[in-house]
Amino acid sequence: MDTVTLARAFFGTSLAFHIIFATLGIGLSFMVFLAEVLHLWKKDNDYFIMAKRWTKAIAILLGVAIPSGTIVGVQLSLLWPGFMKIVGQVIAVPFKIEIFAFFLEALALSIYVYAADRLRPVTRIFSVFLVAVGATASAVLITSANTWMNTPAGFQMKPDGTITNVDPWKAFFNPTFWSTSYHVVVTALMTGGFAIVSIAAYKWLKQRNDTKESTIHRKALVLSLVVALLFSFLTALSGHTSAQKLHVHNPAKLAAAEGLFETQKYAPLAVGGYVDPATHKVKFGVEVPFLLSWLAAGRFDTEVKGLYDFPQDTWPPFYTHLLFNVMVGLGTLLLMIAAIGLYMYWRRMIRRGDSYPRWLLWILALTGPLSMLSIEFGWIFSCSGRQPWTIYGIQRTSEAATTAPHLGFLFFMFGAVYLFLAVLVVIVMKSYFRRNPIQKDIERYLS
């Protein structure tokens, strides 16, 4: 691999690793907040136990989220020094504000975790609320930098590369900032919801007798299903808005995502399949007539740009079609699963007083990982759909990359450590929750 490809693979891997922990940090702290509020409102200690246990999981995850975030932050300068030269001049502000979001989250979380026993309930809820706010704010701020790469604004570049007329706030609130941040936040909350759905469903499966423990799992499942359903719905809506923004601002990305080569009105939507690089056709896909035009701007006669309108050396890779389809497909699937899951709860348990179907619990247990997978695919789509640009239309990835040697060796080292830590996190989680079974908490807080 050449240096640029190596740098891309390296950086993508670091981010793909970080994003798992960062997303859960947002989603789970929101779930803890909800549980704390329900505890205070319903005076039901079951929710207190949930909050306690989920917080423990967050604390363990943050042990990786924070250093891995530090890694991507510093790696931006290490692997993309050419890019950071422009970032520093134009879009440094969100990075700087983000630091304060980190501080906020770190302070509030330390207080919530290590001083909970010394706080009044309302103060405790306030501190976990700040944790969620801090985590969400960091996501929005980093997304601002990313949207600026997709739709750069707030500066001018002279032919010789010097940068003038900088307006940092215009760069910050670039044309896709609001729509994308919204999509990123609701997907994180959706994933947090499904993560709990998975665990609660699985644990409930293992505990079918009507014990105190299964009651807690049932309550956790219902709470998280409501969250997951609500935010999957918002995810679909906001994703639609994101796609419309692509139509306006990054038409080449949309064209590659849909495997569309000829510019046309009444453009069809290609679902599934792959883009054949030889024939420039989508193979094995299903074409829904007119739908793409309609999705892009709400009218069937909308003209959608095809790849032939762009010079071939600026085409994004064709596999973005697959990435985009998987993200959208999983989103649709998860939305349906959440709806069915709640409906069955209502029909089988509330109306008939019956038991919850086991097959459905098995399916629900899979939703967390699937949701995380959509996040990964979405990001890789967003970043590689921008290729060959790092800053769309301004700077090519090859101009942004480092020239330093030894990348391969470092990539290998980091990859190995990521793998090692991923395994270790699972072991630590298991070992902690095995030694502190929910029964212990029930005895401590409910009797």
Added chain:
Amino acid sequence: MIEPKIAILVIWILVFIYSIAGSIDFGASFWAMIYTKQDTQASEIANRFLSPTWEINNTILVLLVVAVVGFFPEAAFTFGTVLLVPVSLILLLILLRSSFMVFAYSVQGYNRTLRTVSGLTGVLVPALLISALPVTEGGLVQVGPRGPELDFGIFFTSPSVYMYMLFGLTSELFLSSLFLADYSKESRDQGAYKVYRRNAILFGPITLVVAVVTLLSFRPEASWLLSNINRYQNWFVLSIIMFVIGYSALWWSDRGKKLEGKPRIAVIFVILQYGIATFAYGTSHLPYIVYPYLTVGEAFTNINTFYSLLNVLGLGLAILLPGFIVFWALFLKDKRYLQRK
């Protein structure tokens, strides 16, 4: 233009804050490792301090990096290219250290192994971090056709680099023991206080000697810096006076208390000592960021970005100040936390 000067001042202030906070943080995990087996509370005390604070320290490091990128994009470019390998190593070590510290808090069984890893990385990281300083002083960076590059041959054989590392290490051990002495006294833990006070007494003079030897071992290419430093001699003398006062405070009698010494005063004066020395070193380093290729003026960002960043920095700190105060009260003052068994 005054703006680049303000920007570099902010950077040096951040470097200073991180070098103190980082030394205490990394040092604490080193001491937690050393005293794991002892029956004093020394290890417990170090960990009690570490659990809530390492995150904040880490964020200060990120703040520093982001500030360099924002204020001096060109410097971020040079450092990013030149320091790829050492900084990557630092990152890996930090990743291991933080996660192992958190894991150690959750998994009681493997405490020893986990603490050893975080303790060892706690000494390696500061040594590597400080090696960025000699790189900026000239002779180690070559600008070739592919851009700036670090000459690893010279880097790894230069006594100056190793002296810097040694200085980083002894400073870390000195500052952290001093701080932990104060922290143990606040926690009313006699055994731990004695241990850390003794360590501070030992490492104070060692650090001073190492600092002087480091200055003497400067590479010939860095003679420009040495002659600048000579012009600020008075500052360094002042710094040493601060050290003497702070150090002697370890013996001041504290009326009514049975523990000898006033570690709080010692901490304050030693921080002053480092502050003055950092300022003098930083001023001597002007106008270069990386000698002789990059000056403060050349690396500076544009005016609009500078002011936005400065405003954000000021506003952010102002908003978060209450948070830091609450934090301080809960973890560094509250008797219920400090004296927990």
